[in-house]
Amino acid sequence: xxxxSELIAFLQEAISASPDNxxxxxxxxxxxxxxxxxxxxxxxxxxxxxxLPGDPALSxxxxxxxxxxxxxxxxxxxLESLEGAGKASPEAQNLMxxxxxxxxxxxxxxxxxxxxxxxxxxxxxQSKEETGGWEGSHRERPKISFQQVGGMGAVKKQIxxxxxxxLEKPELFKAYGKRVGGGLxxxxxxxxxxxxxxxxxxxxxxxxxxxxxxxxxxxxxxGESEERLNQFFEQARRLTPAVLFFDEVDALGARRxxxxxAAGRSxxxxxxxxxxxxxDNNDGLLILAATNSxxxxxPAFRRPGRFDRMIFVPPPDLEAREAILRIQCQGKPQDKxxxxxxxxxxxxxxxxxLMAVVDQAVDLKLExxxxxxxxxxxxxxxLLKALAxxxxxxxxxxxxxxxxxxxxxxxxxxxxxxxxxGLS
Numbered sequence: 001x002x003x004x005s006e007l008i009a010f011l012q013e014a015i016s017a018s019p020d021n022x023x024x025x026x027x028x029x030x031x032x033x034x035x036x037x038x039x040x041x042x043x044x045x046x047x048x049x050x051x052l053p054g055d056p057a058l059s060x061x062x063x064x065x066x067x068x069x070x071x072x073x074x075x076x077x078x079l080e081s082l083e084g085a086g087k088a089s090p091e092a093q094n095l096m097x098x099x100x101x102x103x104x105x106x107x108x109x110x111x112x113x114x115x116x117x118x119x120x121x122x123x124x125x126q127s128k129e130e131t132g133g134w135e136g137s138h139r140e141r142p143k144i145s146f147q148q149v150g151g152m153g154a155v156k157k158q159i160x161x162x163x164x165x166x167l168e169k170p171e172l173f174k175a176y177g178k179r180v181g182g183g184l185x186x187x188x189x190x191x192x193x194x195x196x197x198x199x200x201x202x203x204x205x206x207x208x209x210x211x212x213x214x215x216x217x218x219x220x221x222x223g224e225s226e227e228r229l230n231q232f233f234e235q236a237r238r239l240t241p242a243v244l245f246f247d248e249v250d251a252l253g254a255r256r257x258x259x260x261x262a263a264g265r266s267x268x269x270x271x272x273x274x275x276x277x278x279x280d281n282n283d284g285l286l287i288l289a290a291t292n293s294x295x296x297x298x299p300a301f302r303r304p305g306r307f308d309r310m311i312f313v314p315p316p317d318l319e320a321r322e323a324i325l326r327i328q329c330q331g332k333p334q335d336k337x338x339x340x341x342x343x344x345x346x347x348x349x350x351x352x353x354l355m356a357v358v359d360q361a362v363d364l365k366l367e368x369x370x371x372x373x374x375x376x377x378x379x380x381x382x383l384l385k386a387l388a389x390x391x392x393x394x395x396x397x398x399x400x401x402x403x404x405x406x407x408x409x410x411x412x413x414x415x416x417x418x419x420x421x422g423l424s
Contacts, residue, residue, distance in 0.1 A: 007031060007220035010267075014251050017296045020190075022051045023214045024251045029061055031220075038068035056087040063095060072099055142203035149193070149200050150323025155313055159184075159201060162309050163286060167205050167241065183275055183287040183306050185249070187294040188313035189397040191352025193320075194290035195247055197313060201288065202243040210236055211245045217252060217267075226270040233274045233285075240284030249289035249307075250296045268298055275306040292397065294413075295404045302413070312416035315350050315394050318343050324351050325383075328358040333365075335377040342383050349392045360386035 011028040015021060029044035045062040052058060059082055066075035079096040082088040088096065146156050163184055166173040186194040195211075202209035212232055219225045229252075236244045246252065252271060275287060289307060291297060301307045316324060322343035329337060346354060361382040368376045402421060405414035418424040 006222065007218065010218070018248075018250045018293050020051060020292065021248050021251050022048060023248050025051065026058065026061075027215050027218065029058075029065075030215075033061060033064055033068070036068065038065040041065040042069070054085075054087075056082055056089060056092070059087075060089065060092045060095070063092070067095065067099070075099060142199040142209050144196075144200050145203040146200050149197065149320075151317045151320030152193075152197070152313075153317075153319075155197065155311060158311050159197070162311070163201060164204055167284075167286070182282070183289065183309065185294065185297075185301075185307040185310045186288065186290045186313050187292070187310060189315060189350055189394040189401075190292050191350035191393065192313050192315050193351050194313050195245070196351075198243065198245045198288045198290065201286070202245075205241060205243075205286075207241040207243050207286070208236075208239050209243045209245065211247065214248060214251050223266075225267045229267070229270055229274060236285055237282065241286075242284070243286045243288055246287075246289040248291060249301075250291045250293050268300075272300055272306065275301070295408060310413060312414075312420070314416075314420050315348050315392070316354075318347075320351075321346050321349065321354060324354045325358065328355055329378065332362065333375045333377040335379050337378060337383065338380045341380060342387070345384065345387055346392075348394050349387075350394050353390060353392050353394075357383060357386045357390045360390055 008028070008031060011024060011031065015024050015028065018024065025044055025048040029041050029048055032038075032041035032044060042062060042065040045058055045065055049055065049058050049062065059078055063075040063078045066072070066078065076096065076099045079088065079092055079099070082092050083096060149156065166178055186197060188194060198211075199209055210232070217225055217228050217232075219228065232244065236242045252267065275282075287307075290313075294310065297307075302310075322339045325337075325339050325342055325346075329339075346357070349357070361378055364386070365376050365378055365382060398417075398421065401414070401417050402423075405417040405421075406423070409415070409418075415424060
């Protein structure tokens with residue numbers, strides 16, 4: 001099996017274990033596109049768009065797959081919808097102009113995109129594979145702390161006891177045999193602020209924050225994924241105190257029993273070795289990870305010294321929902337919005353759901369403004385109407401999580417889910 005086939009096989013195995021993992025879907029779609037497989041690329045981009053409808057980058061990828069297969073009308077229709085919504089990137093505009101030129105609509109292409117130098121390169125060549133390495137990672141000193149995280153008092157309390165206090169008072173905790181640093185796994189429904197909470201943790205301890213994306217680790221070359229992972233850990237160890245954050249960690253740490261390829265198992269073994277810090281000292285290095293599907297993580301990751309501390313991040317509570325709605329409505333025309341009432345009506349909505357609610361209300365208001373010719377302020381009934389149209393997305397997650405919490409709850413690791421659902 002060549003290196004390209006190994007990468008595709010690894011991604012497919014990981015997706016079979018975590019089918020709703022958007023970064024994995026995106027990566028697999030990009031790999032198929034880069035290899036000229038428009039049919040499989042289309043299938044994966046469509047699956048990704050079901051997880052994140054309307055995403056401009058995913059839509060562009062799908063349009064490229066259409067173009068690759070000769071489905072030029074479908075590609076053009078998709079790109080025109082992006083342009084009409086004001087979401088077309090320069091790359092999307094370039095491809096759209098190229099399609100217009102192919103149809104002989106030269107004038108339209110020049111009128112729409114006079115600033116673009118329309119290229120006739122193959123769209124595959126334009127979607128260059130991203131390289132790994134530390135230089136490409138997201139490194140920052142977060143300016144947010146727990147003060148900027150509205151509500152979520154129970155989650156903050158757990159993090160403070162399990163993570164922050166040991167870092168602030170290491171000698172006291174070491175006297176009782178408690179570790180300083182180590183691994184912490186944040187889990188819960190998608191869109192509930194796990195990544196935001198991770199940044200706030202780094203801000204609380206004034207540590208550097210390194211967010212590692214899946215595509216920066218995975219490589220089609222044999223052994224390179226393991227080498228990249230090692231480089232990330234080594235750099236973070238040299239810059240402690242630091243927080244190393246892996247989002248959608250189940251993509252890198254899926255159950256080895258579910259994998260047939262040696263490449264996936266080798267990467268997991270490397271990850272476990274880095275967490276153990278056998279050849280390096282992990283003192284002062286906090287490894288945070290987030291996942292929507294902790295039950296898909298290899299059990300070895302949950303052993304002492306690794307991600308043995310799990311914290312459930314539920315949908316935002318009443319206070320957090322009110323704060324999210326206020327932030328999302330900032331800078332928009334509004335008139336006496338009753339955020340407390342809206343927060344009470346939006347139980348079980350994730351942060352992402354609440355953003356969608358505000359977007360829906362704004363779209364309706366824009367239609368009115370276009371008809372009247374003047375901006376119309378948002379009022380409470382606009383958001384209540386949007387709440388009725390946008391249903392919370394957390395229900396499906398809890399339906400699945402409930403089964404694991406009831407029947408695969410070794411050591412009470414999912415007791416927080418049962419408590420949230422009122423089943424404990």
